[in-house]
Amino acid sequence: MRRGRYAVDAMGVRVVTEVTGDRADEVLDRLPDLWDLCPADALPEDPPTATVEVVHDTDEATGRAADAAGQVSRRHTDDLLQVLTQRITVAAIDALAGRLHLLHAACLADPATGAAHAFVAPGGTGKTTLVRTLGPGLGYVTDETVAVADDLAIRPYPKPLSIRRAPGSLLKDETPPRALGLTAPTGPVTLRALWLLDRRDDHEGPPTTELFDPLGAVVALTQQVSHLAALDRPLRRLAALVDAVGGLRRVTYRDATDLRPLLDEGVTP
Structure with missing residues (x-):
C-alpha cells in the first residue's frame, strides 16, 4: 500500500x-x-x-x-x-477554538497596506464568486474562514477555491488560486471592514448598505462564527471586534462585480 x-x-x-x-x-x-x-x-x-x-x-x-x-x-x-x-x-x-474569532467569510486585502474587507455569509451564497470576481490584483486572504484576533490581525488562509461543477450541484472542483489570477498577501493583514452579504437575484441598481446596531450586529454574526462559545467572554469580545472596524454592514446586491466600489472606496465609520 x-x-x-x-x-x-x-x-x-x-x-x-x-x-x-x-x-x-x-x-x-x-x-x-x-x-x-x-x-x-x-x-x-x-x-x-x-x-x-x-x-x-x-x-x-x-x-x-x-x-x-x-x-x-x-x-x-x-x-x-x-x-x-x-x-x-x-x-x-x-x-483554533478559543484562540481567535473564526468568521465564516471571504476576505480580500489591499496589496500595499494589508487592510482587509471580510464578507460574512453562509455557504453557497456568494463568497467564492466574490473572490473569483474581485480578487485578481488584491491579496487573496480566504474564501472560507477569517481567523482574526482581538487586535484585528488576520491569519490568511488562501486555500483552493471549491467551484461548483454545475449550478446547484453539491459537487465542486478544487481549483488552484493562481489559476484564477489570485495571489496571497505578502505582508501582515488587518481587518478593516465587516460586511454581511445579502445576494438577491431580484435586486436592481447599485448595492445598498445598512449599518446594524451593535446588538443586531452581534446577533447576526453569532450564526456565522465557529466555536464562539469557546472564547472567554465571547459576546463582549465579538462586540468589541465589530466596534473596532466601525460596525457591521449588510450589503444587498445582485452581481459580485457591483461590490468593487466597497473595496475601492473603503468604509467611513
Whole structure:
C-alpha cells in the first residue's frame, strides 16, 4: 500500500494530510499545486498541529472501512479532494477554538497596506464568486474562514477555491488560486471592514448598505462564527471586534462585480 504525507498552513495551523492506498499518488500529486499559497514551511516554530487521514484505493471494501473509521475516502479523485479541503478547514478551525474569532467569510486585502474587507455569509451564497470576481490584483486572504484576533490581525488562509461543477450541484472542483489570477498577501493583514452579504437575484441598481446596531450586529454574526462559545467572554469580545472596524454592514446586491466600489472606496465609520 502506498503512503505519503503533505502539510499545509491553514490559518497558522500545521495540518498534515496522511494519504494511503494504491491510488495515493493521484492525491499527493495534486496537493502541491492546489495548496501552493499555503506553504507549511512558512509557519513559525511549534504551531498548532492537526492531521487528516485519506484513503484512496481501488478496492471498495477498503474505502468503506476508511469511511467507517472517520477517514476521507471517495472513489473519484476530484470528489476526494473536495472533501479533503473541507476536512483540512475543519481541522484548523477545531485547533483554533478559543484562540481567535473564526468568521465564516471571504476576505480580500489591499496589496500595499494589508487592510482587509471580510464578507460574512453562509455557504453557497456568494463568497467564492466574490473572490473569483474581485480578487485578481488584491491579496487573496480566504474564501472560507477569517481567523482574526482581538487586535484585528488576520491569519490568511488562501486555500483552493471549491467551484461548483454545475449550478446547484453539491459537487465542486478544487481549483488552484493562481489559476484564477489570485495571489496571497505578502505582508501582515488587518481587518478593516465587516460586511454581511445579502445576494438577491431580484435586486436592481447599485448595492445598498445598512449599518446594524451593535446588538443586531452581534446577533447576526453569532450564526456565522465557529466555536464562539469557546472564547472567554465571547459576546463582549465579538462586540468589541465589530466596534473596532466601525460596525457591521449588510450589503444587498445582485452581481459580485457591483461590490468593487466597497473595496475601492473603503468604509467611513
